[in-house]
Amino acid sequence: QKEVEQDPGPLSVPEGAIVSLNCTYSNSAFQYFMWYRQYSRKGPELLMYTYSSGNKEDGRFTAQVDKSSKYISLFIRDSQPSDSATYLCAMTFSSGSARQLTFGSGTQLTVLP
């Protein structure tokens, strides 16, 4: 079993839809949870990071962490064609380093105009 599981998709939604992207994980020691967006032929771009449980909002994006269920989500409201990309979740420990970062395999999202 992988430490981090992410539905690869592909996920296709109409413009304006609410998108929900999810990851599950097995290591309860993870404390930092990140979401990256990767456009085709580009490197990953950090969208949001959260520490421990709870919600964090940034514009149209909301990151949610449920440590009791070992489940994290990224919600995109009013999705736009420019949101079409692969979304990667990542997580690490509170006293960790980038060496201990664990990534999901990514969900490919297409927002249709």
Added chain:
Amino acid sequence: SAVISQKPSRDICQRGTSLTIQCQVDSQVTMMFWYRQQPGQSLTLIATANQGSEATYESGFVIDKFPISRPNLTFSTLTVSNMSPEDSSIYLCSVDVGLGGEKLFFGSGTQLSVL
């Protein structure tokens, strides 16, 4: 934040040859990280490049295959040596501007195809 310039952006190489990938950061950083991204798979850390010391390689990656240089605090290179088709992948460099891996910035990647 950090701006990272990585080149080449893509290359097609012959089996048995080597390719050196360059990574330039717009600020001084202690550590730079090299990742491999294969289709449908998560990012895999190859090694951590420290200025003034040998790179630290992760399990499954060796210096003879992936030699790394780190001549100063803004620059690093990764060489993929004696390439085989199994080395076809995207290679990414990154830096951490956070405290412990929560704020990684990446270069645009090098798409490598080995024939």
